[in-house]
Amino acid sequence: xxxxxxxxxxxxxxxxxxxxxxxxxxxxxxxxxxxxxxxxxxxxxxxxxxxxxxxxxxxxxxxxxxxxxxxxxxxxxxxxxxxxxxxxxxxxxxxxxxxxxxxxxxxxxxxxxxxxxxxxxxxxxxxxxxxxxxxxxxxxxxxxxxxxxxxxxxxxxxxxxxxxxxxxxxxxxxxxxxxxxxxxxxxxxxxxxxxxxxxxxxxxxxxxxxxxxxxxxxxxxxxxxxxxxxxxxxxxxxxxxxxxxxxxxxxxxxxxxxxxxxxxxxxxxxxxxxxxxxxxxxxxxxxxxxxxxxxxxxxxxxxxxxxxxxxxxxxxxxxxxxxxxxxxxxxxxxxxxxxxxxxxxxxxxxxxxxxxxxxxxxxxxxxxxxxxxxxxxxxxxxxxxxxxxxxxxxxxxxxxxxxxxxxxxxxxxxxxxxxxxxxxxxxxxxxxxxxxxxxxxxxxxxxxxxxxxxxxxxxxxxxxxxxxxxxxxxxxxx
RNA sequence: CGGGGCGUAGCGCAGCUUGGUAGCGCGUUUGGUUCGGGACCAAAAGGUCGCAGGUUCAAAUCCUGUCGCCCCGACCA
Numbered sequence: 430x431x432x433x434x435x436x437x438x439x440x441x442x443x444x445x446x447x448x449x450x451x452x453x454x455x456x457x458x459x460x461x462x463x464x465x466x467x468x469x470x471x472x473x474x475x476x477x478x479x480x481x482x483x484x485x486x487x488x489x490x491x492x493x494x495x496x497x498x499x500x501x502x503x504x505x506x507x508x509x510x511x512x513x514x515x516x517x518x519x520x521x522x523x524x525x526x527x528x529x530x531x532x533x534x535x536x537x538x539x540x541x542x543x544x545x546x547x548x549x550x551x552x553x554x555x556x557x558x559x560x561x562x563x564x565x566x567x568x569x570x571x572x573x574x575x576x577x578x579x580x581x582x583x584x585x586x587x588x589x590x591x592x593x594x595x596x597x598x599x600x601x602x603x604x605x606x607x608x609x610x611x612x613x614x615x616x617x618x619x620x621x622x623x624x625x626x627x628x629x630x631x632x633x634x635x636x637x638x639x640x641x642x643x644x645x646x647x648x649x650x651x652x653x654x655x656x657x658x659x660x661x662x663x664x665x666x667x668x669x670x671x672x673x674x675x676x677x678x679x680x681x682x683x684x685x686x687x688x689x690x691x692x693x694x695x696x697x698x699x700x701x702x703x704x705x706x707x708x709x710x711x712x713x714x715x716x717x718x719x720x721x722x723x724x725x726x727x728x729x730x731x732x733x734x735x736x737x738x739x740x741x742x743x744x745x746x747x748x749x750x751x752x753x754x755x756x757x758x759x760x761x762x763x764x765x766x767x768x769x770x771x772x773x774x775x776x777x778x779x780x781x782x783x784x785x786x787x788x789x790x791x792x793x794x795x796x797x798x799x800x801x802x803x804x805x806x807x808x809x810x811x812x813x814x815x816x817x818x819x820x821x822x823x824x825x826x827x828x829x830x831x832x833x834x835x836x837x838x839x840x841x842x843x844x845x846x847x848x849x850x851x852x853x854x855x856x857x858x859x860x861x862x863x864x865x866x867x868x869x870x871x872x873x874x875x876x877x878x879x880x881x882x883x884x885x886x887x888x889x890x891x892x893x894x895x896x897x898x899x900x901x902x903x904x905x906x907x
Numbered sequence: 908c909g910g911g912g913c914g915u916a917g918c919g920c921a922g923c924u925u926g927g928u929a930g931c932g933c934g935u936u937u938g939g940u941u942c943g944g945g946a947c948c949a950a951a952a953g954g955u956c957g958c959a960g961g962u963u964c965a966a967a968u969c970c971u972g973u974c975g976c977c978c979c980g981a982c983c984a
Contacts, residue, residue, distance in 0.1 A: 449978075458918095464976065466957095520984050545984070579908070579982055586983085639984045662984080694984095729943050764944035782943060792943080 441772070443710055448654035453583075455704060459713050459773050462583050469581035469588035473697070476773070479721030480700055481591065485571065487623045487718065488593060488695070491615045497567045497595060504573075505540040506549050514673035517547065520640020524576040526588075542575040547641065547666070547692055550596045551674030558688060560679050561600055565608070569595040584701030585658070585907050592696035598676060598688040605689035606665050612693040613646045613663040620660055624699065625716040625824040626650045626706050627832055628660060629853070629902055631878030636865055639692075643667035649877045649902065651832045652705035655852040657877050657904035660702055663693035701907075706828050707797075713774025714796055716824050717817040722755040724813060725775045727766050729782030731758060740781050743791070743809065750810030752817070771796060776820045777813065797823050840887040845903070849874035853904050857897040859890035868892055868903065877902040 441458065442450035456462050461477030473481065489499070505528060512518055521544045528540040543549065554566060575589045595612060599605045613630055620628045628648035638645035642664040650660050670676070671687040680686050707714040717723050724747065728740040740756060747754045755775070757766050763780075770778055780792040791809065793802045797820050804812045835852025839845040848854035849872050858864060858876065869875055883900050890897035 453977080466975065468975070517984085524983075576984085637984085641984080645984080664984090727943095732942075760942095762942055762944085762946060764942095764946085767944050769945085780943070784943075 441710065441712060444653060444708065445710075448652075448705075451708070451710075452701075452705060455708055455712050455772075456583055461700075461713075464583075467588070469578060471583045471587050473591075476721060477700065480703070480715070480719050481697060483719040483721065484623070484699060485593070488619060491619060492569050492593075492595065495567075495611060495615060497569045497597075499571065500568045501570055501572070502546050502549050502553065504543055506543050506546075508539050508541060510552055511541050511548050513548065514551075514641050514670055516669070517641030517673075521545070521576075524578060526575045526577050543572075544574055544576045545692075545694070546570060546572070546574075546594055547596065547670055547690075548674065551670045551676060551690070554596075554598050554688070554690070555674050555676045558598060558676055558678050561681055564598060564600045564678060564688065565604065566598040567595075567608075568597070569593060582701075582907075584697055584704070586698075590696050590698070592694050594692060594694040597691045598671070599690070600678065600680070600686070600688070602665075602667060602689045605667065605691050609644070609646060609663045609665040609691045609693070612691070613648065613661075616648050616661040616663065616693070616695060620648055620650065620699075621825065623716070623718045624703055624706075625718075625821055625828060626660070626702060627825065627829040629878060629880055631880040631902065633662070633878055634860075634865060634876040634901070636862060637876060639664045641666060641669050643669065647878050649904075650702055650706060651835055651852055651904070652702070652907070653708070653831060654705070655835055655850070655905070657853065657902075657906040658698070658702045658705070659877075659906065660699055661693070661695035664691060666690045666692060706831075707824055708774070711768070712772030714824065715774035715776060717776045717821045720774065720776050721753065722773075722775045723753040723817055724755075724777040724779055725770045726754060726756040726779045726781065727763065727770070728756070728758060729763055729780055729785075733783050735786055736781065736783060739786050743779070743781060743806070747810055747813060750814070752810065752813055777816055779813075795820055795823075797827070838886045839891055840889075842891060845874075845891050846872055849903055849905055853877070853902050855880075855886065855900055855902055856891035857885070857887045857889060858899060858901045859893055859895045859897040860899060861890075861893065861895075864890060864892035873905045874903045875906055877904050877906065 441454040444451035459476060460474050463472045463474060465472050525544050526542040528542060529536060558564065558566060571593050573589055573591050577588060578586050581587050597608050599608060617628055617630050620626045628650050630646065630648050633645040633647050639662065644665045646663045648660045649657050651657055668687040668689055670690050676688040676690065677685050678688060703719065704713060707716065726740050726744055728736050731737050744754055744756045757770065767778065774796060776796050778794045785791050790803050790805050793804055793816065795816065837848045837854060839848050839854045839856045845854055845856055865876055879899055879901050886900065888896060
């Protein structure tokens with residue numbers, strides 16, 4: 430007799446009871462990652478990397494469409510180069526890893542393992558940019574970076590992580606600002622349409638902004654445990670780095686001017702976000718657009734005549750239609766496979782057995798709703814594509830719903846405290862660092878961003894009661 | 908960096924208090940019966956007990972150090 434599904438589910442911690450444990454169980458048991466022996470560094474296994482590859486592909490298409498080209502810059506940054514932008518160095522110094530030896534020789538100048546590449550890219554831009562005709566420079570790099578964090582969690586904060594960092598140079602502040610906002614828009618569209626994660630976009634406070642930036646903009650998502658996750662940032666660096674790295678051009682008028690630069694980045698952290706936004710007690714739930722397998726075919730009673738043949742036929746037909754399909758012909762019972770593939774988050778499961786063949790139909794089950802659907806074998810690829818779109822949209826709607834139900838306005842501190850224990854809080858803030866620090870100390874919540882769609886819900890700061898004009902999002906964050 | 912927990916077969920764990928032949932469940936392999944929500948029988952393989960020192964006739968077990976992981980806090984572009 431088959432084990433009850435409830436018993437199986439108990440193998441993964443309940444996400445209501447212990448979200449952290451649930452998260453760890455899911456990523457390990459679905460074969461996304463493994464822990465390595467290197468402090469704070471994870472191994473991304475093929476299933477997890479498959480998600481990353483799809484993210485890369487979708488983002489690259491968007492970067493190309495906005496005129497950017499990919500390039501690659503060195504992993505090592507000479508110390509002297511890193512030191513040229515003071516605020517930047519101060520922000521990153523505590524978490525830089527250093528190379529001090531080459532072979533057995535001690536290096537004359539130690540090398541930083543890049544924590545981000547503004548410095549080395551800035552030094553190259555300085556060589557490449559001479560004239561207004563060379564502008565704008567629009568590049569992106571897919572790379573790994575290292576930040577020696579004090580505490581780490583797979584995907585969310587690791588010592589080494591994979592990311593994309595865009596770096597652009599422009600003639601004017603306004604152009605740089607336009608680029609900064611354009612790429613934030615690309616991120617937002619990507620998060621919502623590809624990852625099915627609704628995000629709040631806005632500007633970071635002075636305290637939370639990137640070291641060395643004039644302004645940092647962010648997209649923030651809410652996880653199912655009510656904590657916020659920064660999913661991507663876009664920085665207007667103004668002429669700060671241009672001055673540090675001597676990035677200048679000769680204008681039409683023949684004057685030597687500093688460039689205005691931007692940078693923007695997203696990382697493998699987004700995968701952690703995906704998991705924490707969409708997952709349920711049965712494991713992962715992947716949006717079809719980033720699911721390494723969009724549909725898994727499970728032949729039922731494989732030994733019966735014709736089953737495997739028919740399953741292979743469907744497999745070929747769906748593959749040919751451009752759907753990412755897996756077929757599980759392993760020697761396991763059907764129930765075991767159902768649970769296994771559910772845990773892995775495959776959007777659609779397709780069952781094909783003797784009864785279906787007799788009826789010229791298949792049975793499909795949606796991962797998001799667990800709804801069982803019988804469908805004729807004719808035009809199966811079209812049916813599947815429609816279903817995948819529905820799942821994609823369904824996940825976004827569900828996530829939006831979750832976020833809305835965990836977002837509230839607060840006009841006094843009691844409301845505020847209650848709100849941040851549950852999710853996002855919108856509140857007025859005077860803008861003083863003292864209030865920001867006090868809120869962090871008392872509630873654990875930080876400013877997430879000043880949203881672009883502002884409204885005055887009160888005229889007083891939620892913390893100190895002094896006049897306040899700006900609405901901010903607050904939350905406890907990863 | 909502070910407080911707590913952990914490290915024993917691929918995975919999950921017991922054994923440690925009180926030192927004396929390395930254990931259990933799941934998985935794996937082989938054969939057979941099964942197959943629409945985690946099947947069953949039989950046989951088999953699999954381990955320098957995280958690492959390094961120390962105490963001892965003898966260490967998974969006691970002591971010291973170290974590395975890594977988890978939770979909480981601090982820190983965190």
